[in-house]
Amino acid sequence: MALSGRPKVSIIGAGNVGATLAMRIAEAGLADVVMVDIVEGMPQGKALDLSEARPVVLNDVTIVGTNNYAEIAGSDIVVTTSGVPRKPGMSRDDLIETNGKIARQVAENIKKYAPEAIIIQVANPLDAITYVIAEVTQAPKHKIMGMAGVLDSARYRYFIAEELGVSVEDVQGFVLGGHGDTMVPLPRFTTVGGVPLPEVLPKERIDAIVERTRNGGAEIVNLLKTGSAYYAPSASTFEMVEAILLDRKRILPVAAYLNGEYGIRGLFVGVLAVLGKNGVEKIWEVPLNEAELAELQRSAAHVQELVDKVNELKILG
Structure with a gap:
């Protein structure tokens, strides 16, 4: 908690995402x-x-930029975005060595200065880097997750x-699995205006959307x-930061640590989870x-x- 009495969120990496x-966060006054x-x-x-910009958007939050990790002390949440981005033709997996080493250094500093913080990991390859953060910090698993x-x-x-x-508000659906080519969109659990997607679109169009989703990041790159x-x-x-700080108990798809759910153990994999003030408060298992x-x-x-x-x-050394 910051001295102001407001929650404190530290973002490691001040590039475009950070x-x-x-x-x-600042414009929401969160x-x-x-x-x-x-x-x-x-x-x-x-x-x-x-x-x-604060006089224009009218908030009094404090925004600090620094090269000193000691400034993250007392953070409620630490978001890690540090890493190199993909280039055209690269997969997320190609970044494992470079971003893995960066993540280790970041995690060592989180462990030193903000050991009580909830950690949201963003850099790619996301699921494996979340594993690195968890191994180095040794934080409770419910306090670590990947976006x-x-x-x-x-x-x-x-x-x-x-x-x-149609409006995006009227489309409900989610994607499970790793953040990469093997991610698992689930048309059976997707609805448009409450109507199941398979009753709205033919299979070939759904398959094309699923494939575009898997390649969504590469398309932008x-x-x-x-x-x-x-x-x-x-x-x-x-959305994840807000759910945690406001204890909203949102059911969101995140890379969470699994201990037998879906027959998966010892990995951070994308699943639905309840997010609240304690981090990942429950794995919300879907009847697949x-x-x-x-x-x-x-x-x-x-x-x-x-x-591996x-x-x-x-x-990890």
Whole structure:
């Protein structure tokens, strides 16, 4: 908790995702914000720019930019966005060695300065990097989660709404599994105006939307040429931060630690979970059929391969 009495959220990495998330939190008046980055002057400049917007958006939150990890002390939530983005032609998995080593350093500082914080991990490859953060910090598993399912589900819902020409508000659905090519959108649990998706769209159109969802990040990377998505990722992270700080008990798809749910153990994998003031308060198990469960377990097996790669590369030391 910050000295102001407001909650405190620290964001590690003041790049596009981190800075946009800071803006969303500040403009909502949700918490005081600290942005940490290794680049001298960059987090300070962005914090000053955001602070100068306060008379316009009318809030009194404190926004600090720093190169000093000690500033994260007392954080209620720490969001880790540090890492290099994908380039065209790269998969999220290609970032494992570089971003894994960055995550280890970040986690060591979280353990030192903010050991009580709830941690939301954003950098790719998300599920494996969340494992790195958990192993290094040794924080309780319910206090560690990865942001991916909210983002993947948002993309999925947008593509459906675009296809049908309806409001995104009236499309409900979610994506489970790892944040990558093996993610598992679930049309059977997707509704449009309360009507099951398979009754609204033919299978070939649903399959095309599922495939576009799996490639949603790469589509943006290929269009941008340099850098990757940040508006939707920051909005998705904000939804998780808000659910925790306001103890909203939201059921959201996040990379949570599984201890036997869906037959998966010892991995962070995208599932529905109840988010509140204690972090991941409950895994919300969905009654999957045999084919859906097989897809989810196949996705978890790919996450396990990435975790094995982390250990093979000796990222944890």
